[in-house]
Amino acid sequence: MIENFANLFTGFGVALTPYHIALMFAGVAFGLVVGVLPGLGAPNGVSLLLPLTFAMDPVAAIILLTSIYWGALIGGSITSILFNIPGEPSSVATTFDGYPMARQGKATEALTLAFLSAGFAALVGVLLVTTLAKSVTQFALLFSPIEYFAVFMLAFASFVAFGGGSPFKTIVSIGLGLSFATVGMDTISGSVRLTFDVPDLIKGISFLVVVIGFYGIGELLETMQEPLAAKPVATRLDWSAMMRTAREWPRYWLTLIRGTLVGCWMGIAPGGPTAASFMSYGIAKRFTRGNKPFGKGVPEGVIAPETADHSAGTSAMLPMLALGLPSSATAAVLLGGLMIWGLTPGPMLFKERPDFVWGLIASMYLSNVAAVILALASVPLFARVMSVPFTIIGPMIGVVCIISAWTVSGSSFDLLLLFIFGILGFFMKTLNYPIAPMILAMVLGDRSEDAFRQSMLLSQGSLTVFFERPLSATLSVLTIIFLAMPLVSLLRQAFKRNAAST
Amino acid sequence: MSRAPSILFGAMALAGLSIGSQAVAADWAPSKPVEFVVTAGAGGGTDIFTRTIQSIIQKNNLINQPIVVTLKGGGSGAEGFVYGKSSPGDGHRLIFGTSNEWLLPLVAKVAWKREDFVPVAAMAFDEFILWTRPDAPWKTAKDYVAAAKAGAVKMGGSQSKDLDETLVKIFEKAAGIKLIYIPFKSGGEAAVQLAGGHIDSNTNNPAENIGQWKAGQGVPLCVFSSQRLAAGPKVTDTMGWSDIPLCKDQGIPVDEYKMPRAVYLPGGVSPEMTKFWVDVLQKAFNTPEWKEYIERTSQSANFLSGKAFADYAAKDEERTRKVFDDAGWLVK
Amino acid sequence: MSDSPQILNRRAAEILFSLITGAVGIAVIKGALEMDVGWTSSGPDAGYFPFRVGLIILAASIVNLVQRGFLKPDDGDYISRKDAKAMALFFIPLVGLALASLWLGLYLAIALYLVLAIGLIGKVAWGKAITIALTTSVALYMTFEFLFNLPLPKGPLGPLFGVL
Numbered sequence: 001m002i003e004n005f006a007n008l009f010t011g012f013g014v015a016l017t018p019y020h021i022a023l024m025f026a027g028v029a030f031g032l033v034v035g036v037l038p039g040l041g042a043p044n045g046v047s048l049l050l051p052l053t054f055a056m057d058p059v060a061a062i063i064l065l066t067s068i069y070w071g072a073l074i075g076g077s078i079t080s081i082l083f084n085i086p087g088e089p090s091s092v093a094t095t096f097d098g099y100p101m102a103r104q105g106k107a108t109e110a111l112t113l114a115f116l117s118a119g120f121a122a123l124v125g126v127l128l129v130t131t132l133a134k135s136v137t138q139f140a141l142l143f144s145p146i147e148y149f150a151v152f153m154l155a156f157a158s159f160v161a162f163g164g165g166s167p168f169k170t171i172v173s174i175g176l177g178l179s180f181a182t183v184g185m186d187t188i189s190g191s192v193r194l195t196f197d198v199p200d201l202i203k204g205i206s207f208l209v210v211v212i213g214f215y216g217i218g219e220l221l222e223t224m225q226e227p228l229a230a231k232p233v234a235t236r237l238d239w240s241a242m243m244r245t246a247r248e249w250p251r252y253w254l255t256l257i258r259g260t261l262v263g264c265w266m267g268i269a270p271g272g273p274t275a276a277s278f279m280s281y282g283i284a285k286r287f288t289r290g291n292k293p294f295g296k297g298v299p300e301g302v303i304a305p306e307t308a309d310h311s312a313g314t315s316a317m318l319p320m321l322a323l324g325l326p327s328s329a330t331a332a333v334l335l336g337g338l339m340i341w342g343l344t345p346g347p348m349l350f351k352e353r354p355d356f357v358w359g360l361i362a363s364m365y366l367s368n369v370a371a372v373i374l375a376l377a378s379v380p381l382f383a384r385v386m387s388v389p390f391t392i393i394g395p396m397i398g399v400v401c402i403i404s405a406w407t408v409s410g411s412s413f414d415l416l417l418l419f420i421f422g423i424l425g426f427f428m429k430t431l432n433y434p435i436a437p438m439i440l441a442m443v444l445g446d447r448s449e450d451a452f453r454q455s456m457l458l459s460q461g462s463l464t465v466f467f468e469r470p471l472s473a474t475l476s477v478l479t480i481i482f483l484a485m486p487l488v489s490l491l492r493q494a495f496k497r498n499a500a501s502t
Numbered sequence: 503m504s505r506a507p508s509i510l511f512g513a514m515a516l517a518g519l520s521i522g523s524q525a526v527a528a529d530w531a532p533s534k535p536v537e538f539v540v541t542a543g544a545g546g547g548t549d550i551f552t553r554t555i556q557s558i559i560q561k562n563n564l565i566n567q568p569i570v571v572t573l574k575g576g577g578s579g580a581e582g583f584v585y586g587k588s589s590p591g592d593g594h595r596l597i598f599g600t601s602n603e604w605l606l607p608l609v610a611k612v613a614w615k616r617e618d619f620v621p622v623a624a625m626a627f628d629e630f631i632l633w634t635r636p637d638a639p640w641k642t643a644k645d646y647v648a649a650a651k652a653g654a655v656k657m658g659g660s661q662s663k664d665l666d667e668t669l670v671k672i673f674e675k676a677a678g679i680k681l682i683y684i685p686f687k688s689g690g691e692a693a694v695q696l697a698g699g700h701i702d703s704n705t706n707n708p709a710e711n712i713g714q715w716k717a718g719q720g721v722p723l724c725v726f727s728s729q730r731l732a733a734g735p736k737v738t739d740t741m742g743w744s745d746i747p748l749c750k751d752q753g754i755p756v757d758e759y760k761m762p763r764a765v766y767l768p769g770g771v772s773p774e775m776t777k778f779w780v781d782v783l784q785k786a787f788n789t790p791e792w793k794e795y796i797e798r799t800s801q802s803a804n805f806l807s808g809k810a811f812a813d814y815a816a817k818d819e820e821r822t823r824k825v826f827d828d829a830g831w832l833v834k
Numbered sequence: 835m836s837d838s839p840q841i842l843n844r845r846a847a848e849i850l851f852s853l854i855t856g857a858v859g860i861a862v863i864k865g866a867l868e869m870d871v872g873w874t875s876s877g878p879d880a881g882y883f884p885f886r887v888g889l890i891i892l893a894a895s896i897v898n899l900v901q902r903g904f905l906k907p908d909d910g911d912y913i914s915r916k917d918a919k920a921m922a923l924f925f926i927p928l929v930g931l932a933l934a935s936l937w938l939g940l941y942l943a944i945a946l947y948l949v950l951a952i953g954l955i956g957k958v959a960w961g962k963a964i965t966i967a968l969t970t971s972v973a974l975y976m977t978f979e980f981l982f983n984l985p986l987p988k989g990p991l992g993p994l995f996g997v998l
Contacts, residue, residue, distance in 0.1 A: 033977070040982070047544060047573065048982050054557035144700035145684075168894045168901070172855050175891035179862045182884045185577035185610070188685055189880040190663030190831075192577065192610050194865040199584050199613035203576025217928070224920040225913065324713050325694045326545060335690070336545035339709070340553045342798060346713020391956030392966060398928045398951070399944050403974065406940065406986060409574065411585070415932045422925075427851045430912070431844075449883050450687070456877025457684045458656065458700070535985055570983060682876070 008130050011358030014059060015366060020359075023064045024367040028374050031071020035087045036079050038212050039404025042072035042088060043329040050337055058341040059359045065337060066317070066360065067367040069330050070122065073273070073313050074375045077114045077306060078382055082107060083397055085216045089207055090273035090309045092439055093281040095215065097294065097301025104297055107383045112245040112376065113299055114306045117252075119372035121260040121307035125314030126364040128264050136315075137322040137347070140268050142471055145454035148270045150466055150475035152448035155266070155275045157482040159282030160437045169433045177441025180205045187446075188453045200413035207442055208408045213418045214435055216401035218425020220394060225430070242379060255284050255300045259307030266308065267315030272328045273308070278440045280308030286485070314364055321349055321357060530774035532567045532594050539572055539586055541579030541599040546688055547628065547707060547799075549573065551763045552598040554795045555625075558786045565782060578602065578661055580612045586768050587614050593775030596622070597766040600665065604819045609663045609831045618769045620776055621815060623783045623807040624762040626796060628707045629731060630669055632723040632749065633715075635699050643724040643752035646703070650679040657681040658692040658701040663831050666692075666705050669726065669759050671825050673705075676755045696720050707761070708800035712737065724749040726759040731800055743800050762818075763801070764811070780807045838916035847912045848902035856895035862888030923955050939989025945971040 014020075034045030046065050053061035076088025081098035094114060101110035128136065143151075160174070183194045184204030195201035259280040266276035284304035285294045292298045312328070319325040324345035326332035338345050343353060350357050385393070405418040428435055459465035467473045538556055542548035556569050574582035579602045586597040597603075597619065604616040632643060640646040649655055659666030662685040670683050684701060686692045689710035695701050696711075697719035704711070708731070714720035715737055724747050725731060731743040749756050765783060767776060786792055787805050796803045806814055826832050842850075862884055869881030902908070913921075927950060934943040945967045953963030978984050 030981070033981070043544065045982075047571070048984060050553065051556060051560065051569070051571065054553075054560065141694070141698040144695060144698060166898070166901075168897045171894040172891055172898065175887050175894065176855065176858065178887045179858065179884065179891065182862075182887070185580065186662070186880050187687055188662055189869075190578070190609060190661065190667075190685075191869060191880050192580075192612075193869065193880060193884060194862060195611075196861070196865060197611065202584060202610075202612060203574070203581030217925075220924060221921050224924050225917045323694050323697070324690050326690075329544070332544040334545075336549045336553065339545070339550050340557065342794075344713050344716070347717035347719065348713065389958075391958055392952055394924065395927075395948055395951035395956070396966075396970065398924070398931070399948065399970065399974075402928070402931055402935065403940060403944070403978075403986070406935075407978075407984065409576075409581070410572065410986075412936055415935075419925075419929060419932070424854075427847070427854075431848060431851055433851075453877050454684050454686070457682060460654070460682070461873075461875050461877055537985075568983065570985060 004130055004133065007354060007358045008362055010354070011360075011362030014355050014359035015063065015362040020060060020063050020363065021366070023060055024067045024363060024370050025374070027064045027067025028071035028367060028371045031068035031073075031371070032075040032078075032374060032378070034068065035072035035075020035077075037404055037407070038079060038085050038087050038216065038400065039208055039407040041208060041329075042069050042076075043333050044407070045069075045072050046330055046333045046337075050333065050340075053337065054340065058338075058343060058353075059356055061337065061341060062334070062356070062360050063363045063367070065334055066364065067370070069313065069334075070310075070364075070368050070371040071374070072330075073310055074115060074118055074371050077118065077309075078111065078375075078378075081110045081114060081302070082382060082385060083216075084219050085397070085401070086211055089211065089443070090277050090313075091305070092211060092215075092274065092436070093277040093305035094302060094309075096281060096305075096436065097297050097299075100295070100297030101299075101302065102386065106297070107386050108241045108379055109245045109299075110302055111379045111382065112242045113249060113252075113302050115372050115375045115379075116246060116249050117256060117259070117303045117306040118310040118375075119368055120256060121263055121309075121311035122314045122368040122371075123365065124260045125264055125267065125311035126361060126368070128311075128315055129318045129364075130361055133318060133322065133350070136268055136318055140319045140323060140325065143269055145451045145458060146465055146469070147472045147475065149448055149451035149455055150472045150479065151266075151269055151271055152275070152444045152451060154475050154479045154482065155271060155279040156440060156444055156448075157479045158286070159278045159440055161282070161286070161486050165432055165434060169431075170437055173428070173433050173435065173438040174441045177438035178445040180210060181442045181445030182449075187450050188457075198413075200411060203409070205417065206408050206414065209405055209414045209417050210421050210442060211439065212401050212404050212408075213421025214425035214428070214439075216397065216404075217418060217422025218429055220397060220401075221422060221426040222429050223390070223394070239380075242376065252300060252303050255288065255303045256307055258283060258287070259304045260311045263308035263311030263313075264315045267312035267327060268319055270327055271312070272316070273310075273312040274443050275440070276308040276312040277305035278436070278443070280304045310368075314368070317360070317364070321345055321360075322347055530593060530772065530778050532565060532778075534594055535568045535570055536565065537570050537572060537595045539574055539582045539595060539597045541574060541582030541597060541602060543575035543688065544573055545690070546575070547709065548575075548579075548598055548600060548763070550709075550799075551626070554791070555598075555765075555783070555786055558789050558791045559782065561791065562785070562789060564785050577610075577612075578606060578664060580606055580610065583612070583614050583619070586766070587618055590768050591770035591772075592768055593771050593778070595768060596779065597768070599764060599766065600628075600761050601764070601815070601818055601822075602664070603764070603766055604815055605664070605668075605822060607833075608819070608823060608826055609833055611833055616815065616819060619766040620769060620771055621807075621811045622765040622767055622776060622779050623787075623805060624764040624811050624814065625783060625787055625792075625805055626763040626799075626801040626803055627760040628709075628763060628799070628801045630666075630705050630726045630759050630761070631708060631711070631746065632673075632703060632726070633693075633696060633706055633711050633720045634703045634723055635696055635701075636718055636721050637699065638702060638721075640723075643747070643749060643754060646723055647677045647679055647752075647754065650677070650681055655679075655681055655703065656684060656701040658684050658686055658695050658704040660687070660689040660692055660706075660710075661685055663826075665761050668822060668825055669705050669756075671829050672756055672759065673726075673749075673754065675825075675828070677753070693720065708743065709798070712800075722746045724752045724754065726756050728758045732797070732802075734797055734800070760802070762806075762814070783807075838914035840911055840914050841918055842913040844910045844912040845903060845907040848908070849899060852895045852899040852902065856892055856899065859888050859890075859892030859895055862891060864888075924951075927951050927955065935987065935989075937989055940986045941971050941975050942989060944974065 076091035079087035080091040080094040084099040086092040262280040320331040692704040733744040736742040866881040866885035870879035871881035871885040931947040948967035
């Protein structure tokens with residue numbers, strides 16, 4: 001470990017040049033713009049600038065591209081909180097409490113909390129990469145499809161609870177999400193599923209188009225129905241609100257640490273940032289004391305997904321470098337970059353190119369700090385957007401939705417899907433069908449089906465395989481506990497009532 | 503001086519000019535930004551192939567328009583071909599892929615046929631190697647086959663009914679064995695699963711497994727080729743690419759199995775457009791950067807265009823169709 | 835609640851939407867049946883999960899239909915005529931924008947849409963609406979074409995932009 005810090009020190013020597021620092025700020029600023037636009041997303045943003053890096057030194061190139069990633073991750077939260085449209089898939093969970101906070105006139109507070117938590121979690125993620133690189137890599141190698149499936153189920157179980165609302169509506173939501181995820185080419189059998197002979201459906205239904213439709217168009221339709229909610233919100237633009245929030249922020253240390261740990265784990269093992277943020281939100285909701293009204297604008301509801309999202313983002317760099325295994329879409333693009341610059345990702349990269357690896361790790365400390373600084377500096381600007389009258393901001397959001405749906409894959413068929421999902425979203429929101437379980441089902445749906453079927457191939461059809469090895473057994477048991485918890489608390493309540501009456 | 507020569511000269515100049523302008527009219531060059539469509543996901547072999555060509559063209563100024571790379575890897579690359587087919591006759595949109603252009607229509611209901619695209623060039627041929635985990639009880643391909651005859655051996659690969667599984671089918675038939683094939687999303691994933699010891703073997707391309715080989719987390723048993731790979735520098739302390747034995751010398755009669763890295767144009771493009779791109783790609787092929795890419799990824803460089811490429815595609819389709827028919831994969 | 839007459843009350847909407855989700859369920863079942871839906875010695879076939887997911891959607895939709903439509907009907911307000919008008923005034927121009935962008939290109943269509951949506955429907959002063967429309971369109975053009983180097987459809991204005 002001491003050796004690692006010595007390496008890190010050399011890394012800072014590599015990263016701390018004026019040129020590299022300029023690249024970090026430029027990358028973060030570009031990333032913020034990419035993150036704010038819902039359709040573009042971090043993977044697109046990074047691959048747009050990839051050609052620029054061909055002529056660059058690999059260290060400079062990776063610093064620029066990863067900085068875009070950090071900027072985009074943070075930028076995604078801005079649109080989530082202000083407009084209820086997730087700028088990045090991984091910031092869907094930030095809308096749950098971030099948007100209600102903004103509607104209550106606390107946009108500045110929500111944004112400040114989001115950025116500080118993101119920065120904190122990102123730094124913890126990098127610290128983990130720095131200190132435990134080797135053992136963490138070994139841990140990642142333990143994951144076969146069997147463990148993948150167990151993790152996906154755990155993520156799902158920790159988020160979805162049938163509390164409140166109609167259980168049958170929740171079931172329909174989950175079913176719809178699973179069906180959308182099935183459309184397209186199947187990895188395991190290679191056959192084309194649920195495309196109904198529409199050529200445009202072979203590529204599958206893009207998760208981003210669903211999110212823009214449900215949260216963008218659906219949300220706008222709902223707002224049209226309740227003109228009261230569309231009144232501009234008077235938002236205090238003063239820095240004192242930011243300072244006050246920053247002072248109060250350490251009070252949420254438990255949520256911060258919990259979310260960060262969930263994120264680090266999901267960044268290294270298979271989950272990825274989106275699943276991590278949902279899981280962290282679900283865990284915070286269950287374990288935060290004092291029956292806080294989650295979903296109505298509680299700070300913990302912003303902190304939990306943001307910490308998980310960002311620590312997953314930074315710690316995902318480790319399996320990418322050390323194993324050549326990308327656990328997020330952006331990491332996959334970076335991996336391609338690595339090979340084009342002539343590097344071979346894998347366990348030997350740390351020995352062959354220490355300057356590159358440690359330069360990158362050192363830069364991650366600096367560029368995440370840069371991302372938080374730039375994002376905080378933009379808070380007053382974005383908070384002002386909230387006071388623009390709806391007659392102007394409404395059509396502007398409409399334009400953003402259209403252009404975003406177009407940039408997802410440049411297909412006019414996606415525009416049609418956008419409107420269909422917009423109408424579906426309106427009905428689901430107003431008829432109290434929960435949308436979040438549908439989104440999570442879509443994120444995890446086909447990955448868990450793949451993992452399950454791969455597991456069955458490995459075990460030749462034996463279902464007990466999920467309980468045979470220590471890691472998968474632990475995860476499976478945790479999943480069952482999470483699923484059973486609501487039942488247990490129901491029973492306990494019933495028992496208490498009984499005891500009280502006798 | 504008499505006036506005749508100058509008139510003659512003038513006439514010659516005029517003739518030269520008109521010939522020149524005819525040549526210009528007959529030639530074609532892109533007049534707006536060019537789009538390179540990758541029919542695979544980010545970070546995969548096709549992505550790197552496309553980006554390499556893009557960087558060579560940019561560095562050497564081979565065309566005077568910017569290049570935009572778009573990733574359309576949905577549905578094993580079907581997304582990219584459907585997208586390419588939507589702009590017939592457009593010489594500004596190149597599709598980068600492998601033999602998936604003619605293999606996908608055989609196994610899936612997709613909206614194109616092999617003839618819907620104009621093959622421009624195949625530029626590299628990627629090798630397939632039988633890799634195994636280092637702690638496996640077998641040390642040679644012969645022992646591997648013997649073990650597979652005795653019991654269940656797990657084989658991982660990238661995608662289903664795609665190049666990897668096709669090779670596994672050919673391999674099974676040739677060696678008279680039955681393997682448990684487990685499809686993953688990419689060769690990279692199959693490499694990591696092999697390193698973790700969750701599968702026994704895979705058929706990755708050299709570049710997909712080199713990181714693991716260097717670290718002692720994967721061992722090559724044999725290469726599915728008719729001649730040994732180019733030597734290059736040693737990969738591990740004791741072995742280099744050329745030290746890997748041929749599968750056919752190990753009692754596995756699979757003569758040769760390679761994956762072309764190829765470029766296509768949408769159907770309906772003019773011969774001038776095709777010629778323009780063949781020339782550009784040929785120039786790119788002759789650069790040192792291309793040689794470096796070929797060496798680093800241990801592929802074999804071979805430039806096929808025009809009829810040679812079309813013949814290759816037709817022959818490969820015929821051979822693969824038989825394998826697919828045996829496996830019952832052909833789409834009805 | 836609303837003083838405007840209702841065109842769709844909550845009960846009708848619940849019935850309508852459960853019919854829609856039920857139809858999705860049937861479509862999923864139908865799509866899954868094109869493949870094998872069984873369980874083989876090496877695990878589930880390609881249609882195994884989609885088939886069951888379709889059945890579950892269909893069953894849950896029927897429960898919702900019976901519950902919300904007949905057992906526990908709620909005849910409360912859902913969409914009034916006024917709501918419908920406001921929603922149509924937002925939705926239809928946006929669909930118009932999408933269609934127009936296919937042959938006018940995105941930037942021109944966006945400018946036209948914003949002028950109409952902000953000026954005509956939003957009743958903001960024309961001068962302001964036109965300024966906003968042009969600024970947005972140009973800003974988007976600069977962002978996508980130059981910052982991102984990501985060409986979006988430009989329609990008949992394309993050649994003009996080519997000259998630029």
